[in-house]
Amino acid sequence: MSDRPKIRLHVDHPLGPGQTVDLSRDQANYLFNVMRLGPGAEVALFNGRDGEWRAVVAEAGKRGGSLSCVEQTAPLLLPPDLWLLFAPIKKARTDFIVEKAAEMGAARILPVQTEFTNAERIRQDRLQAHAIEAAEQCGGTFVPEVAELQRLDRMLDDWPEDRQMIYADEALAGAAEALSAAPRATRWAILIGPEGGFSEPERARLRALPFVTPVSLGPRILRADTAAVAALTLFQSTRGDWR
Amino acid sequence: MSDRPKIRLHVDHPLGPGQTVDLSRDQANYLFNVMRLGPGAEVALFNGRDGEWRAVVAEAGKRGGSLSCVEQTAPLLLPPDLWLLFAPIKKARTDFIVEKAAEMGAARILPVQTEFTNAERIRQDRLQAHAIEAAEQCGGTFVPEVAELQRLDRMLDDWPEDRQMIYADEALAGAAEALSAAPRATRWAILIGPEGGFSEPERARLRALPFVTPVSLGPRILRADTAAVAALTLFQSTRGDWR
Numbered sequence: 001m002s003d004r005p006k007i008r009l010h011v012d013h014p015l016g017p018g019q020t021v022d023l024s025r026d027q028a029n030y031l032f033n034v035m036r037l038g039p040g041a042e043v044a045l046f047n048g049r050d051g052e053w054r055a056v057v058a059e060a061g062k063r064g065g066s067l068s069c070v071e072q073t074a075p076l077l078l079p080p081d082l083w084l085l086f087a088p089i090k091k092a093r094t095d096f097i098v099e100k101a102a103e104m105g106a107a108r109i110l111p112v113q114t115e116f117t118n119a120e121r122i123r124q125d126r127l128q129a130h131a132i133e134a135a136e137q138c139g140g141t142f143v144p145e146v147a148e149l150q151r152l153d154r155m156l157d158d159w160p161e162d163r164q165m166i167y168a169d170e171a172l173a174g175a176a177e178a179l180s181a182a183p184r185a186t187r188w189a190i191l192i193g194p195e196g197g198f199s200e201p202e203r204a205r206l207r208a209l210p211f212v213t214p215v216s217l218g219p220r221i222l223r224a225d226t227a228a229v230a231a232l233t234l235f236q237s238t239r240g241d242w243r
Numbered sequence: 244m245s246d247r248p249k250i251r252l253h254v255d256h257p258l259g260p261g262q263t264v265d266l267s268r269d270q271a272n273y274l275f276n277v278m279r280l281g282p283g284a285e286v287a288l289f290n291g292r293d294g295e296w297r298a299v300v301a302e303a304g305k306r307g308g309s310l311s312c313v314e315q316t317a318p319l320l321l322p323p324d325l326w327l328l329f330a331p332i333k334k335a336r337t338d339f340i341v342e343k344a345a346e347m348g349a350a351r352i353l354p355v356q357t358e359f360t361n362a363e364r365i366r367q368d369r370l371q372a373h374a375i376e377a378a379e380q381c382g383g384t385f386v387p388e389v390a391e392l393q394r395l396d397r398m399l400d401d402w403p404e405d406r407q408m409i410y411a412d413e414a415l416a417g418a419a420e421a422l423s424a425a426p427r428a429t430r431w432a433i434l435i436g437p438e439g440g441f442s443e444p445e446r447a448r449l450r451a452l453p454f455v456t457p458v459s460l461g462p463r464i465l466r467a468d469t470a471a472v473a474a475l476t477l478f479q480s481t482r483g484d485w486r
Binding site: 216240 | 459463466
């Protein structure tokens with residue numbers, strides 16, 4: 001790993017042997033002005049589809065430039081088919097949840113509106129940029145898609161019947177072992193509620209749904225961002241790609 | 244739980260039946276100016292020793308006031324005897340690790356200086372205040388102590404032999420199941436490295452120590468704050484108070 005380039009960059013461009021990758025103005029600024037790379041310098045590239053590639057700087061300009069792919073250094077590593085549903089909270093903590101979901105290997109990130117969710121809208125583009133940055137940092141070759149804000153009740157109406165959902169229920173007595181007793185499945189979702197918790201009707205509906213497994217996250221009340229990382233850890237260590 | 248007062252306050256004062264608790268200027272400002280409580284209003288108090296108490300406002304002044312304890316509403320719930328050792332990083336993320344450690348039920352929080360740690364000093368008082376705030380938020384009755392910054396190598400020289408250490412080793416191939424194979428013990432510590440990882444000599448020393456169990460936190464490289472929450476989750480769900 002020490003031989004790999006230190007800079008990892010996500011590009012929206014096909015990657016393959018000898019492929020030339022043109023840089024955006026922002027990317028050129030980052031590589032050539034901020035990081036001061038010159039022609040011949042190495043960069044690791046990934047696009048979420050073709051794995052990780054070692055590339056060298058071909059042209060370095062003030063407002064643009066290009067890289068040339070040399071060889072694949074890692075295959076595409078897809079995370080488990082795990083969605084993270086969460087109710088958006090304050091800006092910094094919402095950013096944080098998206099960053100953590102990408103690091104922890106969620107395949108899709110879905111902001112949902114519950115009865116007690118304050119957010120009426122999210123900046124989907126900004127959250128997607130956070131997911132990309134987290135993938136660059138964590139050495140991943142996949143970038144989870146951040147969906148637009150949707151209403152939880154409508155999502156549950158149309159829920160795909162072959163996808164199991166883990167739901168962190170703070171009122172639940174019991175333990176995280178519930179997860180090991182959950183059905184076998186290859187498609188999963190984790191639902192994290194808003195800071196104010198779910199409403200009673202929401203909780204009753206969730207508990208009655210056949211695809212939902214409630215899990216407890218311990219005796220203390222976790223903030224939504226902590227709960228997201230904790231639930232992702234429980235999933236990855238028992239059902240996901242940490243095994 | 245819905246009958247408990249919404250405001251939880253940590254005080255550094257004994258709590259008992261009929262006990263009068265004088266408020267600091269900051270606490271009085273928070274309760275009477277920000278939250279606009281008046282005489283007779285209820286507040287939940289805890290001091291990290293006597294559990295949680297329902298108290299009522301006895302005197303409300305602009306610069307001070309007092310509460311009177313009515314009854315204990317929860318016993319003191321001590322977390323497992325688990326230390327979290329971490330290398331301080333950027334300010335916001337260090338604050339975050341302390342907040343998460345308190346929420347997740349660490350008993351003591353120990354900032355450590357490793358070879359690749361940039362921080363020369365920490366604001367112990369500010370970090371302790373974060374731990375208190377997190378305990379107020381999460382409904383805990385215990386506040387973990389935040390220690391002063393110490394050198395990791397010296398801590399390892401004097402390590403108590405009856406305390407096991409879990410060490411998140413990013414270079415380790417293998418899985419989190421390592422934790423279930425770790426020795427039985429009642430005293431534990433989790434060690435999270437700095438953003439640049441441990442040095443080779445540190446890693447070699449850690450691996451050779453008899454009380455250390457290396458665990459893997461999956462195929463992606465986690466930031467230190469994510470790694471702290473993930474390792475605390477693995478501990479609490481398999482060895483701690485989430486069972």
